[in-house]
Amino acid sequence: MFITDYIKDVFGAMKSLGTGLKRTLYYFTHHKEIITQQYPDNRATLVLPDRFKGEVVMPHDEKNEHRCTGCTACELACPNGTIKVVTKFDITPEGKKKKAIDKLVYHLELCTMCNLCIVACPSDAIKMAQTFEHSVFDRSQLTKVLNKPGSKIMEGVE
Amino acid sequence: MGASDVIFYLLAAMTVTFAVLSVTTRQIFRAAIYLLFTLIGVAGIYFWMQFEFIAAVQIVVYVGGIVVLIIFSILLTQQAGEKMAQPPLKRKLFSALAAICGAALILVQVLNYTFKPTTEEAIATNVKSIGTQLLNIDATGWALPFEVISILLLASMVGCIVIAMREKGNLKI
Amino acid sequence: MYERIITVLPVKKIKEKKQNITVWSFADISKTIDQWLNDWVGATWATVFEMVIAGVCVIGLFALLGLVLVIMERKVAAWIQIRLGPNRVGPKGMLQSLADTVKLLVKEGMTPDGADKFLFNLAPFIAMIVAMLLMAPIAFAKDFQMWDLNVGVLYISAVSSISVISILMAGWASNNKYSLLGAMRSGAQIVSYELSAGLSVLAIVVLTGSLSLTDIIQSQQNGWWIFKGHIPVIIAFITFIIAVTAETNRAPFDLAEAESELTAGFHTEYSGMKFALFFLAEYVNVFIVCAIGATLFLGGWMPFHIGSWEGFNHVMDYIPSSIWFFGKTFFLIFLIMWFRWTFPRLRIDQLLNLEWKYLLPISMINLLLVTVMAIMGWHF
Structure with a gap:
């Protein structure tokens, strides 16, 4: 039915947006995940991918x-x-x-x-x-x- | 002349100047912007008179609605950087005549009206009293005109849909 | 008469209701200043001086907000994208936006040859003036409000509709097809999203029965509306946040300046300080809409109160009201930044579908629900 599809649409959209927000909040709060290499400063310890x-x-x-x-x-x-x-x-x-x-x-x-x-x-x-x-x-x-x-x-x- | 009068004259001068500019400029977008300033000046006068509700509605309807629509239609139809052609003399004369007639009519009405001096407390113009007055079905209420106007708006909306609706037979775009 | 039109500094009467709020207020200081000015130069000049003081305060707040919000946005963006963000200028990179401002100040502000020079140079100032006008009715703390007018909410939705004019003006006057396209898009966007923003604001107006921001804050003395109003107010809050994100032209609704499609939309041709004014106006607008959201749904400067728990409410009152206000506002700003760095940009048809097929019907039905709730007294 139209109305159930509509409601399902809205809730599905909210859920998928929530998934994205959860992921970015995880990265926002977990600073140990940061992958930036501060290049000229860390020349001695720089590790490049294989x-x-x-x-x-x-x-x-x-x-x-x-x-x-x-x-x-x-x-x-x-x-x-x-x-x-x-x-x-x-x-x-x-x-x-x-x-x-x-x-x-x-x-x-x-x-x-x-x-x-x-x-x-x-x-x-x-x-x-x-x-x-x-x-x-x-x-x-x-x-x-x-x-x-x-x-x-x-x-x-x- | 107190500071209050100064503010009034500033607002009035702004309104009149921009009104004149908006009909004399030959760049159509500038005309719309001058019209915008004129309407804001009118809203400023309402604020000066402490009719905040009317002033805010003036801004919502005229500045936020009508001027934006005018600008939109200019954006869709006109080319930037072009000047409008000089209107013919006959049209200039007749529009001046129409403006003078309108102004004269209003002036006659205002000057003939006797403003009675009163010592009574001014009627509070808060939103609540405006709302009750607007939807009142007493002799002084405005419920009937309000509803008639809403029917007019409904009719125009239906008209828009009818014009915009595609007929089922020819789906070619 | 004019003293009442432009009540510059907060000298309004404190509305004491049944509970005594012991929050520290600015009213004493402003009353002292007002009294002193009145004794010194007389009523008219006192008003003028107070206007000047308020104007300087607003400009100062603008500069500060611009600096703080830009660095906040860059840090939030960096952390969300697993980067470090600016970290060279000043301690932890906190002076980066100051350095950027100095750079923008000394840059040349160019006007393109084919542009309509008057409108081109006017547009950034319109954007700024509108943002300044919107500051007037916001209550930053208890009794700290520039203009307590009785149609505050209506005033804000009215004046914020002028800001689209500056974008349309900039787009037209640049004489550039990308700018024009950006202006058209943002026009269509702002005009349509204003509806659902207005409707979600109306939900709170219906519950409070007043358009004045002071009354709305007072009505949340026994709990913020988002808690008192159950699900309908939460729905109104969500539609409000989505609609204001669109109204301030921020991602995922940044079609007006979509840098990948329109280079920069309406401000393609702007450089130097004129660009900075647009940039600043955008951030100040974000602050303002978040302040309005905080005032309507999260109680403005009102501390966190729960119904009739006198002891708990008393403890909460010890935190100054300005901290409550700025805390809530910055929480909402963070929410909007979080959206920006999470979601991809919408297409123009998706944008209009979202508004006309989803947000508008939902907020209309929601308004009906809120009205029923207000009449039956189902809220707390």
Whole structure:
């Protein structure tokens, strides 16, 4: 009937509004739930979520070795040309030529942190770091070379 | 001349000035705003006379109701920043004539009426006495006009609904 | 005659009823000042001086309210949204709104080229003047009222209907389509919600039998109306709160300034101090409607009394009446802020449906119920 529907409508609306009000009152009175990070003050204790992506880095081990084979899969996967792989040919002890990276150039100013290069990498050579204080005074400083000078590929990574 | 008179003349001057401005301005929205000030001035005079109820009703009905409706229709129909065309001379003359006739009529009535001086206590104009008087069915009561006016309003409301109602056959908008 | 028209400072007679209220009152101080002024400069100038004093008090209260309410709103919003809110300027960020005011003061107040300059500059002042006029009949404490007129409730609903004019004026004079749309929306909104606000106020008027705010407060000496009047008064209170939230153009009814659709509605073109006046007028209007709600439903400055418990009532009287008034008012302001930060904005058709299909019929039937209750004497 019309009138019962109407009354049901009114009470249903009141109930649902009450649910919302209850939730916000809970947050209003429970200040320990506050999620604000007071960033520059809490730099020492700042904890970022696991999935936060700041920039692409190439991890090196203590012998200054990385895992990059220079396959350019990351360069192909990148949607906006952030990564440029410059390859060279090393001579192996057996006298064979082997492809390796000279420089892996990374343009931070173009990067959107989409993670596609990390997914595309077959040898897990690059990963996302959690650094985020990227401001510099000169744009050219944002163009980075990811492999350290004098580094070479790790044993057994093909 | 006491302070009371000063207040009266200020209110009267405000009412008259804005009334004149509202008919002479050529920007239609400004005319509505000047009309608003005129009506507020009239309400101020009611307040000055201590008829608070009438003054408040003046504001509710004229300022809150009628002027808002006028402004609404201006918003819906007019373009901002445009001036109205100068009215033809004939229309100006006739409207001046009509205004002068109306003012003369009121003046004649007021001047012919003899205000009897009285020493009696002024009749209290509180809301209670206005209410009882309005719905009184005695010879001095106003129940009949009150009801007649409410029937008039009802009729106009029904008329609005009839005009706004869509016929069942053509539901195309 | 004019002394009675503009009774500026509270010199009205205290209506002693059957109970003796021992609440401390301002009447002695104001009487002393009035007496002293009268002896010093005579009746006319005393009135003028009293008007000036009252005007300065109102302006001071405005400035203070603006600062307090803005910081309160920002803190409430932050805590509801699990944030910290302003916390840099002053202790715990309490001086943030002061800093904002200084910023707004030194900003340039621009007038757009195509605007109607006179109306554009007039509109913020109309908003402020209306807010000031509404302060007049509010009883801030026992015997602390600027103008005790016998149609107080009607006066408030009358004068508050002028505030829509300032919005319409600002919207039209800006010569901007967003402003015009905002003005039209707020016009439709305020005109329709005034009805249910008025009807819910009438419920209390019916129970009290008077339009004067003093009488309404006096009638709550043995308990506030929201407790004395059972369910119908509670329904009236709920409709009142919803309607005044809409009337003051606050979220979830802020269609007039909907920043996501109309940039800022009627005050898109305003900057600097002219914008600040609109902003201030909005907050003062919130304060006023909450003060009216507190006066009508929660007893104004009247302490919490229960029927004939003399001892309990006596204890409650020790708390000053101004604290009662401001406590209740700020409770209602918090309620309105709580609504604002909980509910999403309504669409214009939902807004009008809510008023014409739900609030208006409910408050009309409710008014009938209250009338029956008042005639039969079913309330306490």
